[in-house]
Amino acid sequence: MGSGWTRGEVMAWRKSERERLIAARLAAASDQRAAWSHAIADVLQRAIGAANGLIVSTYWPFRGEPDLRPLMARLEAMGGCCALPVVLAKGQPLVFRRWKEGEPLVRGVWNIPVPAEGAEVEPDVVIAPVVGFDPHCFRLGYGGGFFDRTLALRAPRPRVFGVGYELQAIATIHPLGHDIPMQAIVTEAGLHQPAALQ
Template identity: 35%
Template sequence: MTETSPPLTKTRLRQLARRTRAEAALRDPGAGRSLAGLVHSLGLAPKMVVAGYWPLKGEMDPLPLMEALAAEGHLLALPAVTETGGTLEFRPWTPGEVLEPGPHGTRHPSAASPIVPQALLVPLLAFDRRGFRLGYGGGYYDRTLSDLRRRGAVPAIGLAFAAQEVERVPTDPWDIALDLVATELGVIVTAAK
């Protein structure tokens, strides 16, 4: 996705990014399957707790990658929004487990004892090589990553179509950078790593 000056606001970039992502998803609806082949390129330690997400329409599908991670012995979790303006809660999840509807069109496991993820797979609308991502504007992932990283290193891996890359995502002081971005074309190590 390319745009020229003037610099885009987050609001305008979100509009453009949604369209770009939708077009990429239509061109390659099976792109998520290619992520499963990148499981060893993510640099995750054995048997980590990895939090993914349930894909919304047009998002890069993380499920094939999550199934590959589970096959490698990683424990999986999915996020749940439990408080508007709060951090995400992560609940254990096994592929095939029935999910409940959540806010914003999400799906999550039923209430269970939350677990603390050791790595996050993160959805996005746009990303840049510095590692910054444009999300939906709720700030859930930035607040959650900030909270998790106060306790220790937690790799954040964005999942996207290659077409979602932009030259520069507008940032605010509270934005948290990703370590890697996995696309259907491979893994991008960001400047934040």
Template identity: 40%
Template sequence: MNQAQAQFEDEKTRLRQRAFEQRGAIARADWADMAKDAAAHFLEGVPIATGKVVALYWPIRDEIDCKPLLTALVDSGQPVCLPVVLGDGEPLELRLWEEGQPLYPSGFGTLAPAETAPVVEPDIVVIPLLGFDKLGTRLGYGKGYYDRTLARLSKKTLLVGYAFSGQELDFIPRETHDMPLDILVTETGIRKFPVA
């Protein structure tokens, strides 16, 4: 790793620490209402054609809870898939979750459909994040799971960040492999970003 890359990684580490602190400062008493508001904004403002597959996630730690959105989509008959971690350095496997099917622990405190569930390519990817900026750059946990997953998809997907508004950072440096968000959904509304 050269000096410029080392400085870049140091800056990302500092930003992740700040993002964890900001997210951790959001009042837990407000989480449930914020999650419901974010789901309502998503359903009102993100275009989803009938039958298009939406990739969601099972929230961990103090991520905004996307279960209200997950429930609303499944109840409406919209196909939903959830990610499965296959191993370090691997892309995520996105498995279709069909109504009534159980979910199983799949690492990092997440739940996912069974191994027998169909593997699909989503049309919309709702992605958790640590932080975001006004340019639609997202800050993840640094493991690269979503970067690898998005890079291997055979079609362009709509990339939707899902977060608390309090997770905004002033600026996040972006590398060439970092895919910016198309849309950001928080409890306060929706932001759309121009294609980079």
């Protein structure tokens, strides 16, 4: 772990840090978050590059997360295919279902909309929202471990971008053995590449 903390101490710290970071995100004005989301989408589109033929998994925005639905429409218009992650059960990896605007959605876990139907796909690019992130591009999520569990099973692994706001940057998430760093974190300030681990 490197921090000298026990696993229990790390988990307790993460719980309180999640609460703090989500509150900070929700405290930002909605028009400010909308402007940040637009900037994030532009950086992501450049980072993804030519979308033609790519399957890109994004997510449905929840609790003030960056809204990438306009980016999904742009990727589809460029010949890409978009998907949304679906939680099947606690402790299980995610599946990804093809979805585009206008297709039916149902309420999934935490009442987050997920595709009502649609083929399961293997994404080339996975975009994961973050609650917090550190200089090594480790992602603090909601604590369910769904993205880490899913990525650990993928070989080859898709390109993975974490997305959030600059106000979610922290010194470390105190990574544990199961934590998988993102290839980059995208915020309204640009693309953060992982710093070298000491």
